[in-house]
Amino acid sequence: MKKSLVLVAALMAAGVVQAAGTLDKIKSSGTITLGVRESSGALGYTLGDGKYVGFHTEMAERISADLRKKLGLSSLTVKLQPVTSQNRIPLVENGTVDLECGSTTNNAARQKQVAFAVTTYVEEVRIAVKASSGITSIAQLNGKNVATTTGTTSVQLLRKHEKANGVDFKEVFGKDHADSFLLLESGRADAFVMDGQILAGNIAKAKNPKDFRIVGEVLNVEPIACMLRKDDAEFKTAVDDSIKGLIKTGDLAKLYDKWFMKPIPPAGTPVGLPLSEATKAAWANPNDKPAEEYAKK
Amino acid sequence: MADWDWQVFCRNTIDGEVMPRCFGDGGDITYLDWILSAWGWTASVSLLALAVAMLFGCLMGILRTTPSRGLVLLGDAWTELFRNIPVLVQVFLWYFVVPELVPALKQIPSFLLVVLGLGFFTSARVSEQVKAGIQSLPRGQRMAGQALGLTLAQTYRHVLLPMALRIVIPPLTSESMGIVKNSSVAFSVSVAELTMFARQAQEETSRGIEIYLAVTALYFITSILVYRVARLLEQRMRIPGTIGAGK
Numbered sequence: 001m002k003k004s005l006v007l008v009a010a011l012m013a014a015g016v017v018q019a020a021g022t023l024d025k026i027k028s029s030g031t032i033t034l035g036v037r038e039s040s041g042a043l044g045y046t047l048g049d050g051k052y053v054g055f056h057t058e059m060a061e062r063i064s065a066d067l068r069k070k071l072g073l074s075s076l077t078v079k080l081q082p083v084t085s086q087n088r089i090p091l092v093e094n095g096t097v098d099l100e101c102g103s104t105t106n107n108a109a110r111q112k113q114v115a116f117a118v119t120t121y122v123e124e125v126r127i128a129v130k131a132s133s134g135i136t137s138i139a140q141l142n143g144k145n146v147a148t149t150t151g152t153t154s155v156q157l158l159r160k161h162e163k164a165n166g167v168d169f170k171e172v173f174g175k176d177h178a179d180s181f182l183l184l185e186s187g188r189a190d191a192f193v194m195d196g197q198i199l200a201g202n203i204a205k206a207k208n209p210k211d212f213r214i215v216g217e218v219l220n221v222e223p224i225a226c227m228l229r230k231d232d233a234e235f236k237t238a239v240d241d242s243i244k245g246l247i248k249t250g251d252l253a254k255l256y257d258k259w260f261m262k263p264i265p266p267a268g269t270p271v272g273l274p275l276s277e278a279t280k281a282a283w284a285n286p287n288d289k290p291a292e293e294y295a296k297k
Numbered sequence: 298m299a300d301w302d303w304q305v306f307c308r309n310t311i312d313g314e315v316m317p318r319c320f321g322d323g324g325d326i327t328y329l330d331w332i333l334s335a336w337g338w339t340a341s342v343s344l345l346a347l348a349v350a351m352l353f354g355c356l357m358g359i360l361r362t363t364p365s366r367g368l369v370l371l372g373d374a375w376t377e378l379f380r381n382i383p384v385l386v387q388v389f390l391w392y393f394v395v396p397e398l399v400p401a402l403k404q405i406p407s408f409l410l411v412v413l414g415l416g417f418f419t420s421a422r423v424s425e426q427v428k429a430g431i432q433s434l435p436r437g438q439r440m441a442g443q444a445l446g447l448t449l450a451q452t453y454r455h456v457l458l459p460m461a462l463r464i465v466i467p468p469l470t471s472e473s474m475g476i477v478k479n480s481s482v483a484f485s486v487s488v489a490e491l492t493m494f495a496r497q498a499q500e501e502t503s504r505g506i507e508i509y510l511a512v513t514a515l516y517f518i519t520s521i522l523v524y525r526v527a528r529l530l531e532q533r534m535r536i537p538g539t540i541g542a543g544k
Contacts, residue, residue, distance in 0.1 A: 086505055109503065150484065151496040156310070163311055163325075172407075173493065175485040183487075186393055188403070 022098050022228070022235040027071045034060045035083040035091060035100030035227070041201045042259045042271045043121065043224065044102040052080050055259035059120060059246065060101035060226065062255075066242035085151070089113055092227050099239065101226040105153070107291040115230045117239045118286035119223040120252065122278035122294075125154055127216045128184060128192045128199040135191060137216045142167040147180045147189030149173065154193050157220050177202060184212070193219065197260070200273040221278055221294045240286065247283045305504040306332065306511070313502070328498055328508075335494035336515050342411055342480040342490060343519070347473055349416025354423025355462075359453060361424065362431045372424065380421035385482050388414040392486045411483040419476050423469060430465035431457055463534055470527035474520045491515060 026032045036052040037044035044054035061078060068076035081097050088104060091097040092114050105123070106116040129135045135144075138161070146169040148154045158169055172189050174180030181202040183189040192199065196214065203212045226243075228235060246252040253275070258264075260271045278294075306329040307319040321327045326334075353375075360372035379387070391410045396402040402410075434457060442452035484493035495512040499505035 085500065089503075150493050151500045153500065155497055156501050160311055172487040173484075173489075173497075174487070179485070182393060186397070 021232045023067075023071065023238060025095075026067060026076070026098065027073065030073060030075065031077040031079055032064050032067065033079040033081050033096065033098050034064065035088055035097035035102065036060070036080045037102035038082050038084075040103035041195070041197045042264060042273075043197065046082070047266055050080070052082070053265070055255055056101040056103070056120070056224075056226070058255055058259070059243075059252065060099055062246060062251070063099065063101075063226075063239055063242045066245065067238060070238055070242075088227065092229060095229070098235075099226055099228050103224055104227045105222040105291055106225045106227075106288060107222075110227075111290055113230065114227050115232070115236055116288045116290075117226040117228060117236065118243050118288050119225045119282040120243060121224040122276060122282050123222045123224050124196045124218040124276055124278060125157060125193065125220040125222070126196045126199055126214050126218060128181075128194070128203060128212055128214050129190065130184070131211055131213045133190060135215060138219065139167075141169055141191055143170070144190040145170045145172055145183075145188060147172045147174060147183040147192045148194060149177050149180045150175055152194070153220075153222075154195070158193060161219065181206070195222075196276070197271060197273050200260075200271050204269045204271055205267060218278075222291045223282065223289065223294060225288060240288075244286050247286065252283065301507060302504060303507055305502050305507050308502065310501070328502065331498065332491070332494055332511060332515070335489055335491045336519075338408075338483070338488055338490040339477070339480050339515070340519060342408065342415065342483050342488060343477045343523075345412040346415040346419065346480065347476050349412060350419035350423050350472070350476065351469075353417065353420035355427050357420060357424035358427025358431070359458075361428045362457075363449065372428075376421045376424045378421070379417050380425070382418075384415065384418045384479055385485060387418050388482050388486055390414075407486040408483075408488050411480075411486055411488055415476065415479055415482065419472055419479070422472055426465045426468045426472070427461065430461035433464060434460055460539065463531075463536070463539070466527065466531045466534070470524060470531070473523050473527060477519050477523060478516065 034057075036046075036057050037054070038046040038052075040054070040056075042055055044052065044057045046052050064076060064078050081091065083091055083097060083100060083102065088097070088100050088102070089110065092100055099117075101120075103123075104110070104116075106119060110116075127135075127138060127141070135141065146158060148158060148171065150173045155171070155173070158171060161167070162169060172183055174183055177194065177198050180189075180192050180194065184192040185206065192202075199214050203209050203214070206212060226239065228239060243252070246255075256275055256279075260273045260275070263270045304315055307315050307327055309316055309321060309325050309327055310331060311325055316322075316325075316327050319327060319329050321330050357372040357375045360368040361376070363369060382390075388411055391414045392407060438456055438460070439452060442456040443449075447455065480490060481492040483490050484496070487493075491512045495508050499508045502508065
């Protein structure tokens with residue numbers, strides 16, 4: 001008898017957890033867990049000692065503050081859980097992380113597993129070259145050494161570009177962005193193809209930032225957005241409303257200015273990447289369209 | 298386990314379409330084509346580096362047992378230099394630093410630099426084992442050779458090395474298997490081997506578990522093959538009744 005009562009109670013408890021949305025979970029536990037990145041450029045990075053900063057990291061903290069007000073909680077504990085490209089989706093799906101704001105591209109494949117808040121940053125894949133090289137467009141890279149980083153979508157992008165335009169790059173791969181930039185700096189590569197903010201960040205940190213230039217056409221556009229659990233409309237609306245509020249009050253623009261235009265820790269150098277037209281457009285019409293919709297244009 | 302998708306290997310690397318025959322055609326490749334080519338790179342780097350390691354390792358190991366102080370110093374210096382620097386750092390030195398000093402080296406493909414880097418690193422370990430093998434022989438062997446009127450080179454060729462090299466086959470087997478696994482450092486200087494394949498393909502396909510399992514299996518198979526070959530060699534070379542001849 002006793003055993004079955006415990007069982008029933010357990011089943012009910014499980015049922016409650018199942019049915020409860022993220023908002024209820026935050027309200028009842030008084031905690032929200034944010035997924036943060038350790039090395040995603042100015043979007044989200046660590047200063048060591050468990051400190052996480054960056055444009056999207058700070059934005060997530062602002063969203064948490066809005067959620068606290070909305071839920072009428074006197075205090076809300078914000079836990080930061082570092083995530084990687086490999087584990088971020090499983091951790092959001094299984095409930096370890098409630099909201100992940102880092103450098104996750106919103107695309108159709110991922111929308112099958114998770115949901116995305118409205119796009120807050122639009123990444124443009126660009127080309128960095130040495131200023132002295134005279135290269136100004138991707139067409140001039142035929143037969144040249146082109147560096148990019150292993151484990152990024154840019155590798156596939158170059159492959160597709162070669163196939164579509166019948167050109168041939170000699171690809172060289174760095175194991176991380178710093179390596180790829182070294183390939184460009186040391187002359188082993190004539191160009192470095194990567195997300196614009198990563199290029200800008202690496203150039204800012206170079207010995208002579210003036211020696212490098214970001215040139216040419218935008219090779220690809222990817223909407224970056226906060227990731228949350230699928231089928232939780234209530235939570236998504238709350239997060240979206242908070243972001244829309246930040247856009248309306250101009251706070252998001254201030255945050256952008258703080259992380260992309262002003263000197264940032266630890267080196268105290270600015271990234272120096274002005275707000276792009278694509279990001280402006282995303283803020284003017286908040287939406288959660290996947291990357292595929294952007295590619296159609 | 299239920300949601301494993303091994304079909305990921307039949308996907309085209311351009312648009313992710315599943316190819317009917319699992320292999321690409323007309324210049325397109327599938328992830329299966331790619332992993333096989335990556336396996337080829339891993340095998341090539343490993344085998345060539347192994348050749349370099351054995352050549353230089355045996356040479357340096359022998360030098361360290363000769364009566365000439367100069368030669369011993371050379372062998373010792375070589376061994377200490379290459380075994381006291383981490384292999385990844387060595388590969389980076391060959392790739393980024395040395396070409397700054399000798400610009401002509403920039404023309405050398407990164408594949409050859411990795412073969413040399415990994416080969417030299419392992420040669421230091423081989424040298425240590427060859428030296429130990431030679432020193433494990435009773436001193437009388439060397440003296441007997443000399444007493445017979447053999448030159449130093451002849452003593453090594455006909456008396457010492459045939460014994461010593463047989464003794465060190467088992468530890469050298471470990472080194473050979475180690476080189477297969479260490480060859481993964483090649484990905485850091487843009488050689489399209491298995492580790493690079495794993496990192497890139499799992500990003501493109503979001504099928505990390507399947508990709509890493511397949512890559513693990515290929516590393517395992519390669520190492521086991523090396524082990525079997527070395528074992529065969531050991532059995533074929535065995536001289537009954539001598540030291541190290543085993544069961």
